[in-house]
Amino acid sequence: MIFKLTEEQELIVANMREFAQKYVDPIAVEIDEESRHPAEVMEKLAEDGWMGMPYPAEYGGAGLDFLTYAMVIEELSRSCAATGFTVSCHTGLGAGPIFEYGTEEQKQKYLIPLCKGEKLGGFALTEPGAGTDVAAGSTTAVLDGDEYVLNGTKTFISNGPVGDIFIVVAITDKELSAPKGMSAFIVTKDNPGFRVGEIFKKMGIRSSQTSEIILKDCRVPKEDLLGKVGQGFRIAMQSLDNGRIGVASQALGIAQASLDESIKYSKERIQFNKPIARNQAIQWMIADMVTDIAAARFLTYNAAYLKDQGLPYSKEASMAKLFTAETAMRHSSKAVQIHGGYGYIKGFKVERLMRDAKITEIYEGTSEAQRMVIAANVLR
Amino acid sequence: MPRIITCFKWVVDQADIRVVPGTDELSLDRVGYRISEYDRNCLEEGARLKEQYGGEVVGLTVGIPGAKKSIKDALSRGPEKAYFVTDPSFSNLEPGQTAAIMAAAISSQIEYDLIICGEGSGDLYAQQVGPRLAEMLGIPCAVFVNKIEIKEKEAIVECKVEDGVEVLALPLPALITVLPDINTPRVPGLKDTLAAGKKPVEEITLQDLNKSFDPYLETLNVRATSMERTCEKMDAGSEGIAKMVAVLTKAGVIS
Incomplete structure (x- = not known):
């Protein structure tokens, strides 16, 4: 399959490149070192209409297809994977479930401010005892009059300390086997009983804010149940399919940046009176990078394209996420190798790229979980 | 409220030009194209003036069909409408041809109070199209401008000149070329x-203009410049300095 970009797609991607070079590149090192949320960049992204890309204009979005959205996340992540992820988490996991499963009232109340970037979204699924095994979650939601009362601790929640609106999955019926007894809720940081717990210090994507979310008798109006009672697991799984295309795009940006830096450095670095790019050892590393990145890009765009066509894309999203994340990890490591000692020093971009790449093999389903999904799809 | 024409050119992205190894020939096989860097300032100034004074801003470009x-x-980047003057023969135009084509297009159908051009184009950088266009249209022209104000029927501009800044008042309609700063x-x-x-795009063809725009020059070839470099190492002691003097004398740099 060949993806020939439309003139509009090319222009949108070029404009995001220009945006990232102007607003993100100059602060990328600083926000990484300080683990700082780039509020000023988020504000500018909102102002320029990038916070609700794949949702219709009537909800404040831009009405882009998912493929273009994926390309934009790739381009933003090429400058800063943490900023790219903050946007994709907000868009795919925060706003996505409300668009797919929300009532019209919920869309008016929550989706519009998310798409306009007035509010930041997140997704609270993982718990201390329930990572890949989502069904082992222990957060509960009990109906009390017109409100659900939620109790439990969510962990590793991206956008946790800076987000406003979260999709929270909790058990509403303990009698049913776990997946069927789970429901999803729209919970805001202003709901009584909502609290941000520990804020984590991470190896990579350090400017993306990650924390616990503690729900202690957290009262959520009955009308903020998302979808139907018992649909929580399904909503979570479908949202993760969405999110995986976002992570694949983010990983693609990291891999592309690793290649960009490697080409630049290997042509400039002189050893033994010649650029190191003339050495076959370096050429082979770069050839492998280019080839793997092309394959990763096809997988990612293919998953996005299938979603745009309304076709099943769960397996393809997992394939894209698995291959692209492993490509980003392998080749950011090679990029550090090409840079030699300099690659290990703070301030050289490849050092950050290698740290940022690792998480793409872990969150929104580990590489092992992706293999489970892919195998289950072909062995049924 | 001023009616402004902002002019732009689609040029080769210089970063993509390669010299064919072992020759002084340029390889344009894999080049990308972009709006000339200087014309981005022109488009921005049009947008800024519209925000400040109202009115309308249109874009104008001349080129081969691919420049669409x-x-x-x-x-x-701001204009509400674009005029695209195009013909397959419009490649490698000389500045005089480009200005003549633009003058013909503007005279035939675009109303304006102010025309803004970039200081020069990102490829030829001849800096001629603006002044030539003003001459052909018979309107006043200011070049190398780094500030524009509109006051009633005049444009008050600051031009960068060798020894400082020259402030001019141009009766409208007028043409201004702007600096990147x-x-x-x-x-x-x-x-x-x-x-x-x-947004609407109006195509103006060579037939619509009903004129021919012949070149004055013949381009025989475009080649890369090269700089011969040699490397001599010497220390800062008296022997090294004597050696440096000898090397520079031999090379004809000093005598």
């Missing part, structure tokens, strides 16, 4: 890009 790709990009071009937002696709 520049139109959406330009429209995402006149503004910082904005990055078009997503909504600007999407809106650009809905």
